[in-house]
Each structure stands twice: as C-alpha cells, then as structure tokens.
Amino acid sequence: MIGQNKPSSILPVSESSPATALSGSMRMRFGRSGRFIWTCISKYKQYSLIVLLGLACWTFLSASIVINEVCYDPTGSDSGLEWIELYNNGDTNVNLDGAEIHVAGSSFTRIFTIPYFILRPGRYLLMGGNLVPNAIFTFAGTLQNGGSETDAIRYVSPNGNYTDTVHYDSPNTYQLVDDTGIPAESFAPDVPEGYSLGRKINGLDTNNSAVDFIPFSDPSPGLPNPVACDYAIGSVELDPDLTSPILSVWICNRSHYSPLHQATLDIYVDQVLMQSLEIAPIPAGDSTMVQAYLSLDPVQSQSISLILSLPGDPDQTNNTWSSTTQGAQAEASLSELMYYPDAGKPEWIEIVQKAAVTARASFVIRDASGNSSNFSLPPMVGYYVICADSASFAMAHPDCPPEVIVKTNGWASLNNDGDVIYLYDISGQTTTLTDSLSYNASSTRQGYSLERVADEDDYRWQESRSPGKSSPGAANSASQGEIPQIEGRLAVIGSPFRRGEQLQIVYQLPAQTNRISCSVYDQDGRRRAVLAVNQELGSSGQLLWDGKSSTGSYLPAGLYFIVWESRPAGGGRTYRKQMTAVFSN
Template identity: 30%
Template sequence: GSLSAGERLLVCGSSVPATGEPLLGSIENGPDAVRLLVESITVDIVGYGDVPYREGEPAPDVPAGLSLSRKPDGFDSDDNASDFVPAGPTPGLPNFFDRDLELAPGEAPLPCCGEPFAMGFRLVNRGLERFTGGVVISASAGAGSGEIAVDVDLAPSESKETAVELPYAPQESFVLRARIESAADENVRNDTASAPIGPSPGDLVVSEIMYRPMSGGSEWLEVASRAAVEISLARWRLSDATGTRRLVSEGGLSIEPGGHIVLAQDSALFVRDHPLCPARVAEPSGGWPWLNDGEEGDEVALYDPAGRVVERVRYTDLVGEERGRSIERFSTDVCSSFPGGLWHRSSSPAGSTPGVPNSTSLPAIPSPGTVEAAPNPFCPVRDGTVRIWGMTAAGETGLLVRIFDIDGVEVERLFGEEEGARVFGCEWDGRAAGGTESPTGLYICVVEFITRGGGVCRREKRCIALYR
C-alpha cells in the first residue's frame, strides 16, 4: 500500500488496518523502542525509558492513559527526548493543533443542598500558537445551568483559572458537565469536562475532632453516618489541609446506619483514654495526617473510592491551651460550609463525646438572636437534662450561659465561648457548680452575648422550671 501526502496510517492491536497483515510483537509499557523500516533500512526509531535503541537521548516513559506524541507533528531532530512529549492520545489526528484550548475541571466543590455554588475550571492552551479571543463556558447540574464569558490571551502551555456560578445543588449526588464554545478552537476533543459532585451534608460527616489531646494521648476524629445503609470504608481516603490523601482502609471497615466510627492516630492510646466509647476505633491504613492545633486550624476531608469529595470541614482553634477537650459539630444535618460555623468546644465534663451524641448537638436550627430551652419544665430523673440552644445575632462574636436561682444567686456557668459557631447548644443537669442537686423551683437561664471587644451587648433570659 501507499500513503498520500498528509495521510496517516493507524497501527493498533495485532494487525495493520490498511492491509490486515499481522503485526508481529507487542509494544511494552516501557522501557521499549519502536523502529520504522523500509525493507531492511531503518528510517526512524523511537526509544522511551532506559533503552539502548534510540535516537539521541530516549523519550520519557509515560503513565497509563497518555501517549508519546511528536511535537510539533512531522519534526525530527534525531533526538527522541527533544521530539516527543507525554500528551493525550489523538489516534488518526494531528498530535498538536495550532489553536487548541483545553477545558479542565478544578477541585470539585462540596456545595450545600439546594444552595447556589461555583465550579472552578482551568483553561489551558494546548496549541502551538498563542490563543487570543473570547470563550464561553457553559455548565449544567441537574436542571440548573450557568455560563460565563471569558477573554483569553494565553501563550502555549499557559493556563487561566475561572469559575461558573450555578443556581443550586441537587439534593442527591450528581455529575456536573461543562463545555467551551470558541470559533477559534481547532480541536473539539478536549472542549468538555465533567466532575462527580456530592452535596453537603452527605452520607458521612465529620462530627467531632480531637486535635489537642492530653499529653501522651492520641489525636482522633469521629465520623457519623447519615445513611440508611451500611457503608464500607474500603478504599476511602482522608486528607488534611496539605491535600495528601491517605487510605482509610484496605477493606473490612464499615459504618452502620446512623452510627459512628472513630479514626485515631493511635487506636491503643485512644482505647486507653476512652474505654467506654461504643464506636469502632481504627487507624487509617495510609497513616495519620497530623491535625494542626495552631490558631489557623486545619481542614479534614473524606473521599469515596471514586475520588469524589464527600466531606470537607475546616476548623480554627477553640480550646486555647487546654488539652483533652474536643470540638463538636452542633448538627450533622447542616451543610459543612454552614455560614455561621460548625464547631463548639465540647461541654462534656469528660472533655469529649466519642461514639455518642455530641454535648453541643441541637434539636433544631434556631433563628438569629433567639434562645430556646426544652424540655421545660424538666425533671432530671425523667429527662436527664434541659437543653438550651440559640443563635447569635449579627456582630456578636461570643456568649456566656449562666443559671441563677430565683433569688439571683448564680448556680452554674454552663457554657462560654468566643469565635465559635453562631449556633450554640448546651445542657444543664439540674446540679449546682459543686455537683449538688438543685431543689425543685424556678431558675433563670441568662445568655450574655458578647461583641468582638469583649463587652456584653445583649442579654436573653429564659425561666426554667425544675422539679424532682
């Protein structure tokens, strides 16, 4: 057979498609070499990896899914390292185009269910020439869609970050799909992108974090399940703010519906310090991420086996110099990027609540500026505790919750915090500060709201009836 000028011959599998003749041998993943012969004369040779058969220096070996592509097409300097680069496969097409803009998805967001969100993208000039002009990126997620017009002026290999705003995130996991539209783009094969996205809160949420344990103790975090079925954690991954994804489990680790699991830096130390914890405790197979206990805090993220981010939370230091006190999420039913924040210092006398409901959890999400108490009246024998919860108003950065008897004598200080989540919750078990039982009667719960300067700007009072 023969090839006309500009024509290409594609050799694949075990045959030459143009003739059907068998192709003897195979192309190894590397190192290996390919020779092109006319009769017995070598016309060209490409060696990749550490091989002696090559022109000049060998081309690099490439990971699965990429090909070695001559750049630019038809250029031969007799040096494989200079002539070939790793690139996406383009069988039967030019390896590189003069004007080629690629659309690549950024890191997938974790949007709040039903709320607007932004998806980041990266525009990359994969062409041989400078790319200048207007581009439209359109994206869709469920029934919602959005688009953005972008002015592009990129030299070869340069990139530009941008984002598309979408009106809302569907209630269930979804695939976001996007494409670019540009009359100047010569290659449409890399003009689309997609990203699997799960809204928050998802099936698994981080519900408690111990980033500053007692001296000689173990860091740990608690994961709570919101799912109706058991979830295997095989091939799930855990990361901190560094972005390094560490394997949670090779297999055999799962979390029951509505249950908890504790991931610990050292499971033996955790069990020593929390012998009554009812939840399963495990050390991540890929190692511990070392949680930052500085003022700037850290990030914790969970990824499912497909690489989709299922949970991502940030925290800042709320415990100061105190050791052995965790921070607790006030609700597993709110988005992980809840505008008012998620975390409070644990109000448990033990300093933490691994494997059981958080001491700061709430029965409902309050309105800004409100304070609630329930059950009221309450009986310690029947109810255990009375729950007090509320939400700071705009401009308020802290609060203090105190209990007084009917004569105005302070009985107990339940909760005090600055710079925590705007939503707060705590419990009173009907005892005074020294542990003695308070008698039947009326008590006044006073919540003092604090501004950034430390002054009390507002007080809310609720009458609580206690009976025994």
C-alpha cells in the first residue's frame, strides 16, 4: 500500500554523508531521533563514536517517522473518533510493515500493529477509530484523555530500534519514560475537548513535547498542521486632536515563522464595531503599524476596544486592548517661573495652554512639601500668568495683558533656594500630572525668570534673555539657535549622536501654522519618547531629541524610528513620515 499524496510544508532534505568505515568488530544501536552509536572493538582498544544527525540529514529510514498530530479527546463520545497522524519528515520512502502504536496511562501498551504500507517523504498516514473519516487504518484501542497526570502515545519502528513519543499533561505520576529511556520531564499541554494536539511545524522534532506540540482548535487529520504564529498588540496611540482622531496600532509577530493567513483587527467604540481591518501576513519577528480614523465625541468619555484575530494563534492573552478617552481635556504645561523676584515684586508662574477646549479647565500647582495653589484657565490657547494677587502683579508688570492674569485660590510660595513644582490637571474624574520642574538657587539671578527654552522641549530651562529679565504672558525669549536649511519638508540631522548631543528634526511646511506630532519608537514598536503632541507650530523650525525617554532617562544605544505627523492648523491633508536615527549612548 502506498501513502496518500498529501501536501507537505517540509521541503526535501539532502542525505547525509556515509559513515567512515572502522576496522574491528562493530555493533550498532539506535538512540532518539537519528542518534546512533557505533561501538568498535579492535585487538587493542575499544572506540565509541557518537554521531548526532539532525532533522535535515537523517539517513536511517526508521528515524524519519514522527507523530505529527493526535486527537485523543474528540467532541462528545470518544468511541470510534480518536485518531493519530504520522508524518515522514525524511527524504526516502519508509515501509511501516510491523511498526507499532503504543499508548500509556500507568504503563505503555500496544494498541495497533501497522501492516504493509509505504509512507513517502512529506506524506501523512491517518489511523483511528472506525468513525474517523479518511482513515487509512482502523484500530480498536483507546487513547488516554489526560486531565490529572501524564499520558503518552508512542510510535515504534518495525525493527524496534527507534521510537517517537509525545507526552501530554502532568505530573508524570507513573514515571513514563521518554525516547532516551528516562522518565519524561517535558510535557505537551492537555487540550480541551474537540481540540487536537499537533506539532507547531509539521515534522519538526526537537525531542521536547512542551516545545514541539500545541493545541489546535481546528484539527487537520491527514493534512498539514496550521502554522501557529503568536501575534500581539503592541503600543497603541490615539491622536488627541478629537476633531479628526487617528488610532495607531503596532502589531507584532512574536513567532519564529510567518503565518499563512491574514489577521483581522476589529475596532469597537462603546461596544459597537466601527471598523474591521485586514492585516497582511507579518514576517517572523517583525511588526507593522496600522492606522484608522475614528469618529469620537469631543466632550464625552468613550471606551475603545481592540480585538486581534489570527487563525491558530496559540496565545490569545495579548490580542486585546481597551481604554477610555477623557473627552475634552486641556493641554497645559509650565512655561516660565519667577521664584526669586526683585524686592517688592510678586512671585508668579506662567502656564501655556496648547489646545483649545470646550470649557474652563481646572488645575493645581503643588510643591515638594505638598503646598498647593488652585486655579482655572479659559478654554483658549495662549500664555497665562498665575499669581497670588492679580492687582500687585499688574502694577509690577504693566505690559502684561490683563486678560491673561489669573488669581489663584491659595499660593504655594516658591523657595529661593530651590524646589520642585508639579502641575496637575484636575478637570476630569482623575487627577493627571501634566508637567513638573525642578530648580535650585543657582538656576537664575534675582529678578530673572526661569523659562523653558521652547514649548516643545520638555527638559531644557534657562535664565530669561528678555531685556526686561522676564516675559510674562508672552512667548519666551530663549531661542533654539540657528535652524539648518534643508531640502524638502523634513530632515533628521545629527545621526548618529550620543549623550550630551541633540538630534535635530528640522521641518519646513507649506502652511503658516500647523498641528505637529512627533514620537520616537524602538525596534519593538514601543513609543519611548514624545517630542510633540498635536502642537500648533509655525511653518519652519526644529524639534530636538537628546536620547532620553519620556521618563527622563537615557535610552539604550541602538536604532530608533522617528514618526512624524503634521497637518495645517486650518484643516487639510495630514503629512506623515517615518525616519530613523542612531543613538550611540
């Protein structure tokens, strides 16, 4: 009888070189998966030559048959529906006449002897109960269902010198031995009813049941096993501009091989399916980013859920993601600080509000000792000065527009010898830290403000360069220095760079004002630093990155991706570009 001509996912492999002849009497015995031992006895010495042949160079016919898939717990009654699939992963025909199938609960017992059958390379042999469709052979024995302790199924070659065994479930209470003759320590999982237990890759045998076998919800008796790839949802970002929010999702293939099927990403908003995106096969170890435009309420909070589906994915725990939008939320940060004013003049803090919202936003300033100042800001973009007494501030700074002066409820005094200032947004249901600043006594001279070098730079502060020693209610005096001339809209300058240096992302855009977002990702698709989030900036300028993460610590040396998005502030098409930079640390 000849094996059925079924498709195979294993390519033909070349034969190994013949073993070198040795003088003297010889004995040969087989070990696990092609491992064979020649013992040569001469008149003077005894030699032992151990040769280990891998999957790609098996010569011995008995070593090319493996158990590829089994179904020991079919749906409903097991009677007549259990089955075993063998596979020839060698490159020559194998006569199975006399080979045996053994099963074990407390000990191994033979349940079937295979009659004459030639199994060709890359072909399958299906055997099972009398109700198994397309089974070549029928056996009356039963397979153990696992559930409380280790069970096993074993193939024994016609000459008895080779075995292939799959152990499943644990613990190994009865010390069932593996193919080396010692109690097995590696176990495939016990599968649910209706599932099969199959090799991750057809015919690939590492002699480790836990590594080789996984559950399949859709058994494939007599056919290739589905390629099991573990997809995972990586980082997820939602553009905070709720007038046209963009959802960006990184999807990773954490497997060592590529899938045969497309995946599907379903996007739900408030439990309603909004979009279903098809994901083309992702190469092994690689990732891809998909984007979708969502229609969200700019005021009300909404839930967003993602479900990633890939046929045969063995790990579903990393295939979902959910979050809740905060609705309208202010984007405010610390911009300028007068902690050591001239005699008779008040302390103050400048806050820049970067995005318009639908209502006044509430904030609190706290220092390192827990002292606090509460205030609220109008819903318009701009610079605002908060102080304990608006009248005395206006007298000290008559050029500051009155409409941007905000009196606080309480005042946390700013220490001249240094402090830490925290800005919290308390508008929503939760308190959110939006910015912080640490300064010391030498940060500025008396009468000079401490100002952020640029609104988009989270870490660089310096003494004010304004002729009036401060600029409350207006753009800061500090500049970023000369901006290089570039060709095109965008360029990365300064890569590779190291600690103490800065990478320049230089832009020149057609529109006079633009909404710009820019983030840094590592090679695993994780966002590590944010350089701009929907900020309204001019037609040209630059963003700077010093190699630090958003937490302020230096990132490891390596290749990073700079992901840029910009669009005209008045509306229009979004410009996107991905660039690379090398940080040498």
